[in-house]
Amino acid sequence: MIDSKISKPRTDKLHPLVKELFVVFIDECERQLGITLRVTQGLRTIEEQNELYSYGRTKFKDAKGNKLGIVTKAVGGLSFHNYGLAIDVVPMVDGKPKWDYDYTKLATIADKYGIESGVRWKFKDAPHFQITDGYTTKQLLEKYNAGEVENGYVKI
Numbered sequence: 110m111i112d113s114k115i116s117k118p119r120t121d122k123l124h125p126l127v128k129e130l131f132v133v134f135i136d137e138c139e140r141q142l143g144i145t146l147r148v149t150q151g152l153r154t155i156e157e158q159n160e161l162y163s164y165g166r167t168k169f170k171d172a173k174g175n176k177l178g179i180v181t182k183a184v185g186g187l188s189f190h191n192y193g194l195a196i197d198v199v200p201m202v203d204g205k206p207k208w209d210y211d212y213t214k215l216a217t218i219a220d221k222y223g224i225e226s227g228v229r230w231k232f233k234d235a236p237h238f239q240i241t242d243g244y245t246t247k248q249l250l251e252k253y254n255a256g257e258v259e260n261g262y263v264k265i
Contacts, residue, residue, distance in 0.1 A: 225239050
């Protein structure tokens with residue numbers, strides 16, 4: 110069951126056409142694997158995406174002076190997060206994130222639902238899962254720029 114305090118508000122903001130599928134996927138992962146998943150990212154605005162893209166490129170330190178490394182390869186509009194079609198998750202162990210988890214276990218379950226896993230990419234992004242519905246991010250950005258949006262979401 111989705112963690113109501115942190116993960117649920119993040120899944121609630123996903124595109125209405127994929128939200129329930131992601132929730133079912135998370136529930137099955139937790140049940141089959143005996144883990145608790147936290148959704149660390151879901152819908153991200155284009156502005157937020159550009160901010161993340163700047164890390165390690167034009168922004169090298171955060172407000173506290175901590176060094177920033179590259180976080181994403183996608184500029185705003187070119188991430189499925191920007192359309193509410195992607196989530197990042199991490200298993201929680203003893204209340205702490207376990208980033209070194211074997212995400213292929215989650216990918217196997219994702220396959221059942223037609224959810225693409227970043228663990229299978231050439232440039233791995235293991236915690237990332239997305240539903241493209243056959244669209245590329247460039248196509249979604251064109252729809253967004255053309256105003257093909259309903260209730261804040263690109264029409265797919």
